[in-house]
Every structure is written in C-alpha cells, then in structure tokens.
Amino acid sequence: MSEKAIDYLKENRDELLEKLNEFLSIPSISTDSTYKQDVEKAADFLVTYLQELSFEKVTKQETAGHPLVYAEYNGAGEDAPTVLFYGHYDVQPVDPIDQWESDPFKPEVRNGRLYARGASDDKGQVFMHLAVFEAYLKTEGKLPINVKVCIEGEEEIGSENLYDILLQQKEKFQADFAVISDSGMVAKNQPTILYGLKGFTGIEITVTGPDHDLHSGMYGGAVRNPIMALSHILSSMKDNDEVITVDGFYDDVEPITDAERKLIKKAPSEDYVQSTGITETVSEKGYTPAEHTMGRPTFEVNGMYGGYQGEGTKTIIPSEATAKITCRLVPGQDPEKIQQLLEDHVNKHAPSGVSVKVKKEKLSAKAYKVEPNHPLIQKAAESYTKSFGKETVFVRMGGSIPVVEWIDSIYDMPIVLLGFGTPEDRLHSPNESFPLDSFDKGMETLVYYWDMVKQV
Amino acid sequence: MSEKAIDYLKENRDELLEKLNEFLSIPSISTDSTYKQDVEKAADFLVTYLQELSFEKVTKQETAGHPLVYAEYNGAGEDAPTVLFYGHYDVQPVDPIDQWESDPFKPEVRNGRLYARGASDDKGQVFMHLAVFEAYLKTEGKLPINVKVCIEGEEEIGSENLYDILLQQKEKFQADFAVISDSGMVAKNQPTILYGLKGFTGIEITVTGPDHDLHSGMYGGAVRNPIMALSHILSSMKDNDEVITVDGFYDDVEPITDAERKLIKKAPSEDYVQSTGITETVSEKGYTPAEHTMGRPTFEVNGMYGGYQGEGTKTIIPSEATAKITCRLVPGQDPEKIQQLLEDHVNKHAPSGVSVKVKKEKLSAKAYKVEPNHPLIQKAAESYTKSFGKETVFVRMGGSIPVVEWIDSIYDMPIVLLGFGTPEDRLHSPNESFPLDSFDKGMETLVYYWDMVKQV
Numbered sequence: 001m002s003e004k005a006i007d008y009l010k011e012n013r014d015e016l017l018e019k020l021n022e023f024l025s026i027p028s029i030s031t032d033s034t035y036k037q038d039v040e041k042a043a044d045f046l047v048t049y050l051q052e053l054s055f056e057k058v059t060k061q062e063t064a065g066h067p068l069v070y071a072e073y074n075g076a077g078e079d080a081p082t083v084l085f086y087g088h089y090d091v092q093p094v095d096p097i098d099q100w101e102s103d104p105f106k107p108e109v110r111n112g113r114l115y116a117r118g119a120s121d122d123k124g125q126v127f128m129h130l131a132v133f134e135a136y137l138k139t140e141g142k143l144p145i146n147v148k149v150c151i152e153g154e155e156e157i158g159s160e161n162l163y164d165i166l167l168q169q170k171e172k173f174q175a176d177f178a179v180i181s182d183s184g185m186v187a188k189n190q191p192t193i194l195y196g197l198k199g200f201t202g203i204e205i206t207v208t209g210p211d212h213d214l215h216s217g218m219y220g221g222a223v224r225n226p227i228m229a230l231s232h233i234l235s236s237m238k239d240n241d242e243v244i245t246v247d248g249f250y251d252d253v254e255p256i257t258d259a260e261r262k263l264i265k266k267a268p269s270e271d272y273v274q275s276t277g278i279t280e281t282v283s284e285k286g287y288t289p290a291e292h293t294m295g296r297p298t299f300e301v302n303g304m305y306g307g308y309q310g311e312g313t314k315t316i317i318p319s320e321a322t323a324k325i326t327c328r329l330v331p332g333q334d335p336e337k338i339q340q341l342l343e344d345h346v347n348k349h350a351p352s353g354v355s356v357k358v359k360k361e362k363l364s365a366k367a368y369k370v371e372p373n374h375p376l377i378q379k380a381a382e383s384y385t386k387s388f389g390k391e392t393v394f395v396r397m398g399g400s401i402p403v404v405e406w407i408d409s410i411y412d413m414p415i416v417l418l419g420f421g422t423p424e425d426r427l428h429s430p431n432e433s434f435p436l437d438s439f440d441k442g443m444e445t446l447v448y449y450w451d452m453v454k455q456v
Numbered sequence: 457m458s459e460k461a462i463d464y465l466k467e468n469r470d471e472l473l474e475k476l477n478e479f480l481s482i483p484s485i486s487t488d489s490t491y492k493q494d495v496e497k498a499a500d501f502l503v504t505y506l507q508e509l510s511f512e513k514v515t516k517q518e519t520a521g522h523p524l525v526y527a528e529y530n531g532a533g534e535d536a537p538t539v540l541f542y543g544h545y546d547v548q549p550v551d552p553i554d555q556w557e558s559d560p561f562k563p564e565v566r567n568g569r570l571y572a573r574g575a576s577d578d579k580g581q582v583f584m585h586l587a588v589f590e591a592y593l594k595t596e597g598k599l600p601i602n603v604k605v606c607i608e609g610e611e612e613i614g615s616e617n618l619y620d621i622l623l624q625q626k627e628k629f630q631a632d633f634a635v636i637s638d639s640g641m642v643a644k645n646q647p648t649i650l651y652g653l654k655g656f657t658g659i660e661i662t663v664t665g666p667d668h669d670l671h672s673g674m675y676g677g678a679v680r681n682p683i684m685a686l687s688h689i690l691s692s693m694k695d696n697d698e699v700i701t702v703d704g705f706y707d708d709v710e711p712i713t714d715a716e717r718k719l720i721k722k723a724p725s726e727d728y729v730q731s732t733g734i735t736e737t738v739s740e741k742g743y744t745p746a747e748h749t750m751g752r753p754t755f756e757v758n759g760m761y762g763g764y765q766g767e768g769t770k771t772i773i774p775s776e777a778t779a780k781i782t783c784r785l786v787p788g789q790d791p792e793k794i795q796q797l798l799e800d801h802v803n804k805h806a807p808s809g810v811s812v813k814v815k816k817e818k819l820s821a822k823a824y825k826v827e828p829n830h831p832l833i834q835k836a837a838e839s840y841t842k843s844f845g846k847e848t849v850f851v852r853m854g855g856s857i858p859v860v861e862w863i864d865s866i867y868d869m870p871i872v873l874l875g876f877g878t879p880e881d882r883l884h885s886p887n888e889s890f891p892l893d894s895f896d897k898g899m900e901t902l903v904y905y906w907d908m909v910k911q912v
Contacts, residue, residue, distance in 0.1 A: 210734050217853065279808070293674070306757075324769065
C-alpha cells in the first residue's frame, strides 16, 4: 500500500525539489534581526503547506522570539498512534560568504548534491516529512498515523522559548512517540539509528594564591604557586589511562552491554587521526575510542589560564589560575550529583596555601537513551534497510541535543532520531549541501516507517 | 684616622645633600628616548664630580646606548688593593605621576626621608660613594684604597651593553674585588650583608593535540586533552611538598650548612602572609620559607594557557596548551644542565596522543655566592655594625642581579654587596625615597670599610 506513495514521490520529484528550493531560498537566519521578516516568511511557507495538506489547527504560534509552527493530523483514527514530529526552519548565518561557491539562498545541484544554507540542517529534512505526508494524502487519502507538528524557528539560537512552551502546553504536544530528523548518518547511504545522546555538566575552578602577582625571586620558596596547585588538582581528576579518578564518578553509569559493544563495533567509525591531526587515539582503559565516545562519560578541560601569556619570560608567581571543565554524561548519571562529586573532589585535593573556589555551571542535562531493541527503533531500522538496501547501524553520540532531553524529561516518550544528513554536509559552514540520494531514499524510508508503525 | 673623614661628612652634610639634590633633579630615565639629553646630563654630573676629585682617566665612554662613566684612582699606592665600584645613574620612569606626593625630580625631605626618583635606586647610593671619596681626599689628601669607577646608564633597561664591555675590556675593569651598593637592608637601620644571589633558567612547554579545537561531544573519549596532558606533566615536576621531582635537579646543589641555617635564622624575615595575602606559607619539605627563598632552588610556573578563556562555557577539546616555567638556581647548579634535565623530564613524561615541544629560554645565569666568613665580607659586617650600632645580618636573596653574575663569571673576583636601601623605599614606584639615616650611617660605614680593607 505504501508503494503508491513512493511512486508519487518519484513522479513528482521535480515539482517537490522546486518547492523545496522555494523554501531554501528564504534566508531565515534566526540570530540576525535583519532577517526577522524572512524568518516569518519561512514559517508562513510551512503554514501554507500544512494548510494545503488539510492539517488541522495549523498555527503560527507567537513566542518571545521567532514563531513556532504547529499543526495536527487526526485522520488515522483513534487506534492509530500519534507521533510528535519536531524540526526547525531557521538556519545558521552564512559568513564567510566569499567561501560559498554558489549563493547560499539560490539552491544549486552539483555532483548529486543540493547546495544551499539549510539543505541538510534542517529545512531539507523538515521538507521531506511534509512531502511524504503529501504523497500519502494524494495517493491514499490519509496518513497511516496521527501527527502533531512542532517546527520551531529558534534552534540555531538555543531554542530559547521551546522548553517553556513544551512544559506549559504539555497536553497540546502529548503523543505516543516523537520523531526528529535533525541529525545524520555515519556515512553517506549508511542507514544509521542514533539511539542515545550524552548529558552534560560543568564546573569552573579558580585557585587564588597571593593577592597580586609576586616576584618569583623574592617569594619563590615561601608561596604556593596557583598554577601548580591547579595542575595537581586537575591531574588528580583524570589519569593518563583516561580514567576519571573522581570518587563516585562512575557509580551510576549504566554499563555498556555486550549487545551494545557489538552494535558499536558494527558502526563504521571516523578515522580520528586523519580528521583531527592527532598522533594516535586514546580512550578509557578497557574501552575502544568508539565505545568511549558513544557510551562512556568524558571529562574535558575546555580552557585553562593563569599568569603571564605574552612573549618571552616574566618571572612571577601568579595570583590566580582558572580551569573550565565540562563532562559528558551517560544514562544513569545525574548532572547535579556529578557536579557535587567534582566540587567535593576539588575541595578535598586543594593543597594548603591557596584558596580554591568551584563555580557550578547552570546549563546541564541528563543523557538520553532508547533501547535499540525497542519496537519503534527496530521498525525504523527495517525501513532504513528496505530503502537504502543496507543493514542499519546503531550509534550513540557524544553530543547533546537539548530538545531531546526536554521531550524526554517532560513527556517521557520514546524518541526516534531518524537523520538523513551525511558527514560531508558542512553544517554551519560555507557550502552546506545535502545528497539527493538522501532526499530520495530518506523519503522512501519515511513512507515505509509510517506504514510499519501504524500498529505499533 | 677615618674619623676626620667622618667629621667632614657631618660638617658638610647640607652642602652634600644639596649636591645630591642637584644629581636627583636630572630626569635620567633610560627607557624613554625623550630623556636622552637628561641621561647624558646625569653622566656629565658624575664626570664633573670625579674630575673635581682629581680621579684619573675620567671618561664618558660611549656605548650603543647610554654612556658609561669610567674613572680611576691610583693614589693609594701599589700595595693597597684596587676596588671596582659599580653603580648606575639611570632611573625608572615615574608613571603614574599623579600618585607622587611631590615632584619626582624636585627632591623633598619629609619625615626623615628624601623623596625623589632615584633617591635609593641608585643615584643616592652612588652619590654616597663619591661623597666618601671627597671626604677622604679633602681631609687625608688620599684614599686608603685604589678605585676603578664603573657607573652605567642602562641598568633599568637590562644593562644591554655592559656585558660586552666588561668582556672586551677585561684589563681595564680588573680589580681585587668589587663593591656594589644597589640593594637594601632587610629592615631600616638593620645592617645587612647580601652574600648570595640565585641563578636563573627557564623553559616553555607547548603541548599540541588535534590541529584545531574539537567538539568535546564528538571527540571526547578518543582524543587526548592537551591541557590535561600538560597538567600531568607539570604536576610530575613539583609535588605538594614543594619538592622538585625532576630527576637530577638537586644533584649539584650546594647544601645549606648548619652555619648558614643559623645566619638565616638570625635575619629578620618578611611576614609573607601579611604582605601577600596568602593563607599560609609553604616551602620545601625540611626547609623553612626563609631557607627555601634564600638557599634552595625554586621551580615556578609563571604562566599557563590553553583553550577557551571567555565567559561561560565552550565545550571544546583545545588544540594546544602552553606553560612558561622559570627556575631560580643556587650555587653548584648549572643553568644549561638544569634546562636539559627539565627538557628530558618533560619528554619522558609526555603522554601518548599529543606532541610536546620544549623551548629553552635564552636568558640564564648561574647563582652567585661569596663565603660569609670571607675577610672582605667580615670587614663589611664590622663597618656596618660600627656605624649602625647593631649586629649585621647575613642574607642570600632569591632574585638575580645580572651584573653580579657577569663580574663573577668574567673576573672571578669577590663581590661585596653593600646596600643601604630599606624595604620601604618604593623602588620603581611612586614616592621613591631614601632614609637620611641610611645616608648618614651608610657613608660612615663606607669610611670605616675603606679604612679596614686597605690591607686586606
């Protein structure tokens, strides 16, 4: 039955691409107020499209910032599940503009890729969903599932208003599960299920010694050096085996199962040496780099500074030294508890003769994970494989996507991350593009998926 | 016999102070080319004074920078020793000028102190020597010792040309011993012999990981963090007992003798907590802060930096981290050998996954020390005590005075550091001053000293 929808997509490919290009031509840069009208225009494009599809309650919902596009489809009947579809229509700025080979807002196809700002992140992927809805409605007269559409205009500026909206209008966005297409595959044409994201927390440590920089000749030998004190504190927190040595840090970590280890092994992994210029990879003792990046917590010093930074030499004992630290957390770990453990450790390891202050970063998030063998995930893998003709790999990601954590914490619904981007898409950079392969096969995947989950 | 000279100084005190004021009124700021003529004028003042005293070979010796004033006195006869007297006539800038309570170049006496730029560092102390020569010549018709005068105009800008002059004109400056009055006493009216200075060496360590800053979510767990790597390296170099843990670092250190420990104990020491705002002092295990600052080598991180230093959080693995390190060395230690030991240690402790580069700082110097029981030192202590009426204390200093190291390395002659400044003199700061007590008693000390060493 889904074949008809697929045929529709094939037959109307040119018209759909033309319509996508119209969407991509709107410079909906959310961070720059010069483009405020264009951001509105992109929202209007979606509203019009959803109205054409006869979705209900189509609204451009005003926020303190850019509007959120909401719509519902309830035609699948009460027995069919309801999916919350999340995406965003705003895009990143285009600087440096001179590095673009074609106008970022005049979409152009070169070598099988569609070049335009937003082609991959996230207008292209949002459009694919709407086109699939169109294909079903035009061929079957109805969708296999009920839908709640939530497409925001502020993702690239931190989704400033979304959390409050989701929290305050819980009923409105309630669904059986969520689908988000704002991520990628590990390689082109490699079906990829992202089934976990890391959480996040951070602290800043400031070590203060003397109340001003001191002459190292007159005071060296009587005064503790704050940089050296901070180095001792930091090196007590993670050893050279990349094991975090903070008491209790791993206590609540959900272990990587043997099944997961197999999944991780199957996923093609980036050649880190090649892509980053390092001499060799390092990872936590007992874990491969892929296992560590995907499934084990990390501890990174993001910045450190103290004393003299200029040319040559200045023979001082500096007054102060500071380190900024963030940790990526895995399921089981509580960000606030981890912050407390970090603070306790620092205070315990602070040497005499200096004062040590720990500032807890406000921004923190729990990790997110859905079981890879959850039926909704397994169906997604099947759809992918059916369309791309290749076994789906399952990965977890070291990064965090705030909206995922919010949907998880507010609604506790399964979230399916169905991304079709590729590592070559150059998100946020000049010459962003999206492979037409992904456009075609991704829409097929979605057609199969909605058909497969109509009874889940 | 020296009493006549002392009487002369007392009787002519007003005239001498007036003459000193004339010298102090010349703004001989060596670092600022605006004052080039004034620097010359200060040199001319000295040339005129030395000519009035009938010194021989009085010359304003041109250099690539400011001139050096040279003169000789050979009237003491062949059996008398020859002293090389070093001082400098240039001064520091006066900024911030609005913090001066009186014009820095209009000397003014307040509460027993003479306020003027250079009053203590070093014009005041240079003038005392010339005044003492005058007193001897006017009363005895001769000096007890032969003299070579070397007064430079570039001390405050690093004595740029002096080393080459001393090296190339070795014969000219050759003497039996040197006397320098460009330092201070540990407290006002506390006779102080400075019998040792520390040496100096330094390295800069740069740890490089990835060739650009990386997203901590995508790469954390596969890539070594350069800041953490550097922290491990640094913390392996000095422990929390303030013991330097670099292999071989202490091998050649001349130990502090029991006799020295007693001398150090006798010297009044600064209240570091009070003066620097630290919570408590720390020093090498087994040594007091005074022993460590005076007689044990030190290792200080003068600056460290890497990664993000702005507000809030940036979740990166930084590409690079750098630390600047200097060590103060004691007699026995060779700066180049120490640099090599530091470099070897760093290379040995560099963890995998990062590249570590060590840059050796060019500027380095050996420590200087004269035996406190050397007859020239003992005579100096006696002279001090006779004049100030108080037992002389013996101290070593954690700092370095380049000219001392140069005279030591080029001539290998004993150097007597006869300083009359006080900790309250505010060298290099607004409201520099010099106590008139030091002026009077310091000149007396010099009268006694020349008389005592005429047969040493």
